[in-house]
Amino acid sequence: AQTVTQSQPEMSVQEAETVTLSCTYDTSESDYYLFWYKQPPSRQMILVIRQEAYKQQNATENRFSVNFQKAAKSFSLKISDSQLGDAAMYFCACTSSNTGKLIFGQGTTLQVKP
Amino acid sequence: DVKVTQSSRYLVKRTGEKVFLECVQDMDHENMFWYRQDPGLGLRLIYFSYDVKMKEKGDIPEGYSVSREKKERFSLILESASTNQTSMYLCASSSPTLLSNQPQHFGDGTRLSIL
Structure with a gap:
Protein backbone atom coordinates (compact mmCIF):
# COMPACT_ATOMS: atom_id res chain seq x y z
CA ALA A 1 0.00 0.00 0.00
CA GLN A 2 1.10 3.52 -0.67
CA THR A 3 1.59 5.99 2.16
CA VAL A 4 2.44 9.68 2.17
CA THR A 5 3.80 11.45 5.22
CA GLN A 6 4.08 15.15 5.90
CA SER A 7 5.85 15.56 9.21
CA GLN A 8 5.38 19.33 9.55
CA PRO A 9 1.82 20.19 10.61
CA GLU A 10 2.61 23.92 10.54
CA MET A 11 5.27 26.12 9.02
CA SER A 12 5.78 29.84 8.82
CA VAL A 13 7.87 32.06 6.57
CA GLN A 14 8.57 35.72 6.27
CA GLU A 15 7.25 37.40 3.17
CA ALA A 16 9.82 37.34 0.30
CA GLU A 17 11.81 34.54 1.89
CA THR A 18 12.09 30.88 0.93
CA VAL A 19 10.47 27.93 2.66
CA THR A 20 10.65 24.19 2.11
CA LEU A 21 7.83 21.80 2.92
CA SER A 22 8.77 18.17 3.46
CA CYS A 23 7.10 15.04 2.17
CA THR A 24 8.09 11.40 2.19
CA TYR A 25 6.25 8.55 0.56
CA ASP A 26 6.33 4.83 0.35
CA THR A 27 5.26 2.80 -2.61
CA SER A 28 6.06 -0.54 -4.18
CA GLU A 29 5.03 0.75 -7.58
CA SER A 30 7.68 1.35 -10.20
CA ASP A 31 5.61 3.90 -12.07
CA TYR A 32 3.94 6.67 -10.11
CA TYR A 33 3.34 10.39 -9.98
CA LEU A 34 3.74 12.93 -7.22
CA PHE A 35 1.79 16.12 -6.68
CA TRP A 36 1.63 19.13 -4.41
CA TYR A 37 -1.79 20.66 -3.93
CA LYS A 38 -2.65 23.94 -2.24
CA GLN A 39 -5.83 24.55 -0.28
CA PRO A 40 -6.31 28.25 0.56
CA PRO A 41 -8.70 29.28 3.32
CA SER A 42 -11.53 29.42 0.75
CA ARG A 43 -10.98 25.64 0.56
CA GLN A 44 -10.83 24.89 -3.16
CA GLN A 57 14.78 16.45 -13.51
CA ASN A 58 13.02 18.30 -10.72
CA ALA A 59 9.79 20.02 -11.73
CA THR A 60 9.55 23.81 -11.53
CA GLU A 61 6.57 26.14 -11.82
CA ASN A 62 7.53 29.79 -11.42
CA ARG A 63 8.34 30.29 -7.71
CA PHE A 64 7.55 26.67 -6.87
CA SER A 65 10.04 23.86 -7.31
CA VAL A 66 10.49 20.37 -5.97
CA ASN A 67 13.44 18.39 -4.72
CA PHE A 68 12.68 14.83 -5.81
CA GLN A 69 14.93 12.22 -4.25
CA LYS A 70 13.68 8.93 -5.62
CA ALA A 71 15.99 6.62 -3.69
CA ALA A 72 15.09 8.35 -0.43
CA LYS A 73 11.41 8.55 -1.43
CA SER A 74 11.40 12.23 -0.63
CA PHE A 75 9.47 14.96 -2.45
CA SER A 76 9.85 18.39 -0.88
CA LEU A 77 8.33 21.63 -2.12
CA LYS A 78 10.32 24.84 -2.18
CA ILE A 79 8.52 28.15 -2.36
CA SER A 80 10.76 31.08 -3.26
CA ASP A 81 9.97 34.75 -2.71
CA SER A 82 7.00 33.83 -0.52
CA GLN A 83 3.89 35.96 -0.92
CA PHE A 104 -2.65 12.29 0.34
CA GLY A 105 -0.39 13.26 3.20
CA GLN A 106 -1.73 14.88 6.36
CA GLY A 107 -1.13 18.42 5.14
CA THR A 108 1.09 21.32 6.20
CA THR A 109 -0.39 24.68 7.10
CA LEU A 110 1.83 27.48 5.84
CA GLN A 111 1.66 30.91 7.42
CA VAL A 112 3.25 33.85 5.60
CA LYS A 113 4.20 36.77 7.82
CA PRO A 114 4.27 40.28 6.38
CA ASP B 1 -11.37 26.29 -16.67
CA VAL B 2 -12.77 23.15 -15.12
CA LYS B 3 -15.58 23.78 -12.70
CA VAL B 4 -16.57 21.27 -10.05
CA THR B 5 -19.65 22.36 -8.15
CA GLN B 6 -20.80 20.91 -4.88
CA SER B 7 -24.40 21.60 -4.03
CA SER B 8 -23.89 22.89 -0.48
CA ARG B 9 -21.05 24.62 1.36
CA TYR B 10 -22.54 23.88 4.78
CA LEU B 11 -25.04 21.21 5.79
CA VAL B 12 -26.46 20.21 9.16
CA LYS B 13 -28.30 16.91 9.54
CA ARG B 14 -29.44 14.64 12.34
CA THR B 15 -28.27 11.15 13.16
CA GLY B 16 -30.13 8.48 11.26
CA GLU B 17 -31.05 10.76 8.36
CA LYS B 18 -30.26 9.82 4.80
CA VAL B 19 -27.97 12.51 3.40
CA PHE B 20 -27.21 13.31 -0.22
CA LEU B 21 -24.16 15.29 -1.30
CA GLU B 22 -24.20 16.30 -4.93
CA CYS B 23 -21.30 17.08 -7.23
CA VAL B 24 -21.39 18.29 -10.82
CA GLN B 25 -18.48 18.88 -13.20
CA ASP B 26 -18.65 20.68 -16.52
CA MET B 27 -15.62 19.29 -18.37
CA ASP B 28 -16.88 15.91 -19.50
CA HIS B 29 -14.46 14.12 -17.20
CA GLU B 30 -14.72 10.35 -16.97
CA ASN B 31 -13.27 10.12 -13.47
CA MET B 32 -14.94 11.46 -10.35
CA PHE B 33 -13.99 11.08 -6.70
CA TRP B 34 -15.35 11.66 -3.21
CA TYR B 35 -13.01 12.37 -0.30
CA ARG B 36 -13.43 13.32 3.30
CA GLN B 37 -10.98 15.68 4.92
CA ASP B 38 -10.27 15.56 8.65
CA PRO B 39 -7.61 17.46 10.64
CA GLY B 40 -4.39 15.52 10.89
CA LEU B 41 -5.58 12.85 8.48
CA GLY B 42 -5.45 14.68 5.17
CA LEU B 43 -7.86 13.53 2.49
CA ARG B 44 -9.14 9.99 2.41
CA LEU B 45 -10.84 8.45 -0.60
CA ILE B 46 -14.38 7.22 -0.02
CA TYR B 47 -15.51 6.17 -3.51
CA PHE B 48 -14.59 6.88 -7.09
CA SER B 49 -16.06 6.30 -10.50
CA TYR B 50 -14.47 5.78 -13.90
CA ASP B 51 -17.63 6.12 -15.93
CA VAL B 52 -21.39 6.32 -15.77
CA LYS B 53 -22.91 3.62 -13.56
CA MET B 54 -19.46 2.46 -12.51
CA LYS B 55 -18.15 2.81 -8.98
CA GLU B 56 -15.20 1.58 -6.99
CA LYS B 57 -14.64 1.56 -3.23
CA GLY B 58 -11.92 3.77 -1.90
CA ASP B 59 -10.15 3.42 1.41
CA ILE B 60 -13.07 4.27 3.74
CA PRO B 61 -16.36 3.29 2.02
CA GLU B 62 -18.18 2.03 5.12
CA GLY B 63 -21.39 3.91 5.79
CA TYR B 64 -21.41 5.52 2.34
CA SER B 65 -22.71 4.74 -1.11
CA VAL B 66 -22.55 6.60 -4.41
CA SER B 67 -24.54 7.08 -7.55
CA ARG B 68 -23.44 8.08 -11.02
CA GLU B 69 -26.39 8.09 -13.40
CA LYS B 70 -24.98 10.83 -15.61
CA LYS B 71 -21.41 11.53 -16.56
CA GLU B 72 -21.34 15.00 -15.07
CA ARG B 73 -22.93 14.13 -11.73
CA PHE B 74 -21.58 12.06 -8.86
CA SER B 75 -23.60 11.77 -5.66
CA LEU B 76 -22.42 10.66 -2.25
CA ILE B 77 -25.04 9.10 0.00
CA LEU B 78 -24.88 8.63 3.73
CA GLU B 79 -27.43 5.88 4.25
CA SER B 80 -27.96 6.56 7.96
CA ALA B 81 -25.89 9.51 9.12
CA SER B 82 -23.84 9.15 12.28
CA THR B 83 -21.89 11.72 14.28
CA ASN B 84 -18.55 10.23 13.18
CA GLN B 85 -19.41 11.28 9.64
CA THR B 86 -19.16 14.94 10.59
CA SER B 87 -16.44 16.15 8.28
CA MET B 88 -15.48 18.17 5.22
CA TYR B 89 -16.38 16.36 2.00
CA LEU B 90 -14.56 17.11 -1.22
CA CYS B 91 -15.52 16.07 -4.72
CA ALA B 92 -13.00 15.93 -7.54
CA SER B 93 -12.87 15.02 -11.20
CA SER B 94 -10.13 14.22 -13.69
CA SER B 95 -9.71 13.43 -17.33
CA PRO B 96 -9.74 11.31 -19.25
CA THR B 97 -7.50 8.32 -18.70
CA LEU B 98 -7.50 6.57 -15.36
CA LEU B 99 -3.83 5.78 -15.55
CA SER B 100 -2.72 9.22 -16.57
CA ASN B 101 -0.94 11.81 -14.52
CA GLN B 102 -3.68 14.33 -15.06
CA PRO B 103 -4.44 16.32 -11.92
CA GLN B 104 -7.71 16.15 -10.13
CA HIS B 105 -9.91 19.24 -10.03
CA PHE B 106 -11.72 19.87 -6.77
CA GLY B 107 -14.94 21.48 -5.67
CA ASP B 108 -15.18 23.96 -2.80
CA GLY B 109 -16.16 21.27 -0.32
CA THR B 110 -19.19 20.63 1.87
CA ARG B 111 -18.85 21.05 5.62
CA LEU B 112 -21.27 18.44 6.98
CA SER B 113 -22.29 18.39 10.62
CA ILE B 114 -24.28 15.48 12.01
CA LEU B 115 -26.05 16.27 15.28
Whole structure:
Protein backbone atom coordinates (compact mmCIF):
# COMPACT_ATOMS: atom_id res chain seq x y z
CA ALA A 1 0.00 0.00 0.00
CA GLN A 2 1.10 3.52 -0.67
CA THR A 3 1.59 5.99 2.16
CA VAL A 4 2.44 9.68 2.17
CA THR A 5 3.80 11.45 5.22
CA GLN A 6 4.08 15.15 5.90
CA SER A 7 5.85 15.56 9.21
CA GLN A 8 5.38 19.33 9.55
CA PRO A 9 1.82 20.19 10.61
CA GLU A 10 2.61 23.92 10.54
CA MET A 11 5.27 26.12 9.02
CA SER A 12 5.78 29.84 8.82
CA VAL A 13 7.87 32.06 6.57
CA GLN A 14 8.57 35.72 6.27
CA GLU A 15 7.25 37.40 3.17
CA ALA A 16 9.82 37.34 0.30
CA GLU A 17 11.81 34.54 1.89
CA THR A 18 12.09 30.88 0.93
CA VAL A 19 10.47 27.93 2.66
CA THR A 20 10.65 24.19 2.11
CA LEU A 21 7.83 21.80 2.92
CA SER A 22 8.77 18.17 3.46
CA CYS A 23 7.10 15.04 2.17
CA THR A 24 8.09 11.40 2.19
CA TYR A 25 6.25 8.55 0.56
CA ASP A 26 6.33 4.83 0.35
CA THR A 27 5.26 2.80 -2.61
CA SER A 28 6.06 -0.54 -4.18
CA GLU A 29 5.03 0.75 -7.58
CA SER A 30 7.68 1.35 -10.20
CA ASP A 31 5.61 3.90 -12.07
CA TYR A 32 3.94 6.67 -10.11
CA TYR A 33 3.34 10.39 -9.98
CA LEU A 34 3.74 12.93 -7.22
CA PHE A 35 1.79 16.12 -6.68
CA TRP A 36 1.63 19.13 -4.41
CA TYR A 37 -1.79 20.66 -3.93
CA LYS A 38 -2.65 23.94 -2.24
CA GLN A 39 -5.83 24.55 -0.28
CA PRO A 40 -6.31 28.25 0.56
CA PRO A 41 -8.70 29.28 3.32
CA SER A 42 -11.53 29.42 0.75
CA ARG A 43 -10.98 25.64 0.56
CA GLN A 44 -10.83 24.89 -3.16
CA MET A 45 -7.86 22.61 -3.68
CA ILE A 46 -5.66 23.51 -6.62
CA LEU A 47 -2.64 21.83 -8.19
CA VAL A 48 0.69 23.50 -7.52
CA ILE A 49 3.16 21.19 -9.19
CA ARG A 50 3.57 17.58 -10.31
CA GLN A 51 6.44 15.22 -10.93
CA GLU A 52 6.65 12.00 -12.89
CA ALA A 53 8.73 9.44 -11.01
CA TYR A 54 10.56 8.36 -14.15
CA LYS A 55 11.88 11.88 -14.72
CA GLN A 56 15.09 12.73 -12.96
CA GLN A 57 14.78 16.45 -13.51
CA ASN A 58 13.02 18.30 -10.72
CA ALA A 59 9.79 20.02 -11.73
CA THR A 60 9.55 23.81 -11.53
CA GLU A 61 6.57 26.14 -11.82
CA ASN A 62 7.53 29.79 -11.42
CA ARG A 63 8.34 30.29 -7.71
CA PHE A 64 7.55 26.67 -6.87
CA SER A 65 10.04 23.86 -7.31
CA VAL A 66 10.49 20.37 -5.97
CA ASN A 67 13.44 18.39 -4.72
CA PHE A 68 12.68 14.83 -5.81
CA GLN A 69 14.93 12.22 -4.25
CA LYS A 70 13.68 8.93 -5.62
CA ALA A 71 15.99 6.62 -3.69
CA ALA A 72 15.09 8.35 -0.43
CA LYS A 73 11.41 8.55 -1.43
CA SER A 74 11.40 12.23 -0.63
CA PHE A 75 9.47 14.96 -2.45
CA SER A 76 9.85 18.39 -0.88
CA LEU A 77 8.33 21.63 -2.12
CA LYS A 78 10.32 24.84 -2.18
CA ILE A 79 8.52 28.15 -2.36
CA SER A 80 10.76 31.08 -3.26
CA ASP A 81 9.97 34.75 -2.71
CA SER A 82 7.00 33.83 -0.52
CA GLN A 83 3.89 35.96 -0.92
CA LEU A 84 0.93 36.52 1.37
CA GLY A 85 -1.22 34.62 -1.10
CA ASP A 86 0.87 31.51 -0.54
CA ALA A 87 -0.68 31.09 2.90
CA ALA A 88 -2.65 27.86 2.72
CA MET A 89 -2.64 24.21 3.61
CA TYR A 90 -0.37 22.21 1.33
CA PHE A 91 -0.90 18.55 0.59
CA CYS A 92 1.57 16.15 -0.89
CA ALA A 93 0.02 13.29 -2.87
CA CYS A 94 1.07 10.19 -4.74
CA THR A 95 -0.69 8.14 -7.36
CA SER A 96 0.31 5.01 -9.17
CA SER A 97 -0.23 4.22 -12.80
CA ASN A 98 -1.73 0.89 -11.74
CA THR A 99 -4.53 2.13 -9.52
CA GLY A 100 -4.93 5.79 -10.47
CA LYS A 101 -5.92 6.50 -6.88
CA LEU A 102 -4.47 9.53 -5.17
CA ILE A 103 -3.04 9.09 -1.67
CA PHE A 104 -2.65 12.29 0.34
CA GLY A 105 -0.39 13.26 3.20
CA GLN A 106 -1.73 14.88 6.36
CA GLY A 107 -1.13 18.42 5.14
CA THR A 108 1.09 21.32 6.20
CA THR A 109 -0.39 24.68 7.10
CA LEU A 110 1.83 27.48 5.84
CA GLN A 111 1.66 30.91 7.42
CA VAL A 112 3.25 33.85 5.60
CA LYS A 113 4.20 36.77 7.82
CA PRO A 114 4.27 40.28 6.38
CA ASP B 1 -11.37 26.29 -16.67
CA VAL B 2 -12.77 23.15 -15.12
CA LYS B 3 -15.58 23.78 -12.70
CA VAL B 4 -16.57 21.27 -10.05
CA THR B 5 -19.65 22.36 -8.15
CA GLN B 6 -20.80 20.91 -4.88
CA SER B 7 -24.40 21.60 -4.03
CA SER B 8 -23.89 22.89 -0.48
CA ARG B 9 -21.05 24.62 1.36
CA TYR B 10 -22.54 23.88 4.78
CA LEU B 11 -25.04 21.21 5.79
CA VAL B 12 -26.46 20.21 9.16
CA LYS B 13 -28.30 16.91 9.54
CA ARG B 14 -29.44 14.64 12.34
CA THR B 15 -28.27 11.15 13.16
CA GLY B 16 -30.13 8.48 11.26
CA GLU B 17 -31.05 10.76 8.36
CA LYS B 18 -30.26 9.82 4.80
CA VAL B 19 -27.97 12.51 3.40
CA PHE B 20 -27.21 13.31 -0.22
CA LEU B 21 -24.16 15.29 -1.30
CA GLU B 22 -24.20 16.30 -4.93
CA CYS B 23 -21.30 17.08 -7.23
CA VAL B 24 -21.39 18.29 -10.82
CA GLN B 25 -18.48 18.88 -13.20
CA ASP B 26 -18.65 20.68 -16.52
CA MET B 27 -15.62 19.29 -18.37
CA ASP B 28 -16.88 15.91 -19.50
CA HIS B 29 -14.46 14.12 -17.20
CA GLU B 30 -14.72 10.35 -16.97
CA ASN B 31 -13.27 10.12 -13.47
CA MET B 32 -14.94 11.46 -10.35
CA PHE B 33 -13.99 11.08 -6.70
CA TRP B 34 -15.35 11.66 -3.21
CA TYR B 35 -13.01 12.37 -0.30
CA ARG B 36 -13.43 13.32 3.30
CA GLN B 37 -10.98 15.68 4.92
CA ASP B 38 -10.27 15.56 8.65
CA PRO B 39 -7.61 17.46 10.64
CA GLY B 40 -4.39 15.52 10.89
CA LEU B 41 -5.58 12.85 8.48
CA GLY B 42 -5.45 14.68 5.17
CA LEU B 43 -7.86 13.53 2.49
CA ARG B 44 -9.14 9.99 2.41
CA LEU B 45 -10.84 8.45 -0.60
CA ILE B 46 -14.38 7.22 -0.02
CA TYR B 47 -15.51 6.17 -3.51
CA PHE B 48 -14.59 6.88 -7.09
CA SER B 49 -16.06 6.30 -10.50
CA TYR B 50 -14.47 5.78 -13.90
CA ASP B 51 -17.63 6.12 -15.93
CA VAL B 52 -21.39 6.32 -15.77
CA LYS B 53 -22.91 3.62 -13.56
CA MET B 54 -19.46 2.46 -12.51
CA LYS B 55 -18.15 2.81 -8.98
CA GLU B 56 -15.20 1.58 -6.99
CA LYS B 57 -14.64 1.56 -3.23
CA GLY B 58 -11.92 3.77 -1.90
CA ASP B 59 -10.15 3.42 1.41
CA ILE B 60 -13.07 4.27 3.74
CA PRO B 61 -16.36 3.29 2.02
CA GLU B 62 -18.18 2.03 5.12
CA GLY B 63 -21.39 3.91 5.79
CA TYR B 64 -21.41 5.52 2.34
CA SER B 65 -22.71 4.74 -1.11
CA VAL B 66 -22.55 6.60 -4.41
CA SER B 67 -24.54 7.08 -7.55
CA ARG B 68 -23.44 8.08 -11.02
CA GLU B 69 -26.39 8.09 -13.40
CA LYS B 70 -24.98 10.83 -15.61
CA LYS B 71 -21.41 11.53 -16.56
CA GLU B 72 -21.34 15.00 -15.07
CA ARG B 73 -22.93 14.13 -11.73
CA PHE B 74 -21.58 12.06 -8.86
CA SER B 75 -23.60 11.77 -5.66
CA LEU B 76 -22.42 10.66 -2.25
CA ILE B 77 -25.04 9.10 0.00
CA LEU B 78 -24.88 8.63 3.73
CA GLU B 79 -27.43 5.88 4.25
CA SER B 80 -27.96 6.56 7.96
CA ALA B 81 -25.89 9.51 9.12
CA SER B 82 -23.84 9.15 12.28
CA THR B 83 -21.89 11.72 14.28
CA ASN B 84 -18.55 10.23 13.18
CA GLN B 85 -19.41 11.28 9.64
CA THR B 86 -19.16 14.94 10.59
CA SER B 87 -16.44 16.15 8.28
CA MET B 88 -15.48 18.17 5.22
CA TYR B 89 -16.38 16.36 2.00
CA LEU B 90 -14.56 17.11 -1.22
CA CYS B 91 -15.52 16.07 -4.72
CA ALA B 92 -13.00 15.93 -7.54
CA SER B 93 -12.87 15.02 -11.20
CA SER B 94 -10.13 14.22 -13.69
CA SER B 95 -9.71 13.43 -17.33
CA PRO B 96 -9.74 11.31 -19.25
CA THR B 97 -7.50 8.32 -18.70
CA LEU B 98 -7.50 6.57 -15.36
CA LEU B 99 -3.83 5.78 -15.55
CA SER B 100 -2.72 9.22 -16.57
CA ASN B 101 -0.94 11.81 -14.52
CA GLN B 102 -3.68 14.33 -15.06
CA PRO B 103 -4.44 16.32 -11.92
CA GLN B 104 -7.71 16.15 -10.13
CA HIS B 105 -9.91 19.24 -10.03
CA PHE B 106 -11.72 19.87 -6.77
CA GLY B 107 -14.94 21.48 -5.67
CA ASP B 108 -15.18 23.96 -2.80
CA GLY B 109 -16.16 21.27 -0.32
CA THR B 110 -19.19 20.63 1.87
CA ARG B 111 -18.85 21.05 5.62
CA LEU B 112 -21.27 18.44 6.98
CA SER B 113 -22.29 18.39 10.62
CA ILE B 114 -24.28 15.48 12.01
CA LEU B 115 -26.05 16.27 15.28
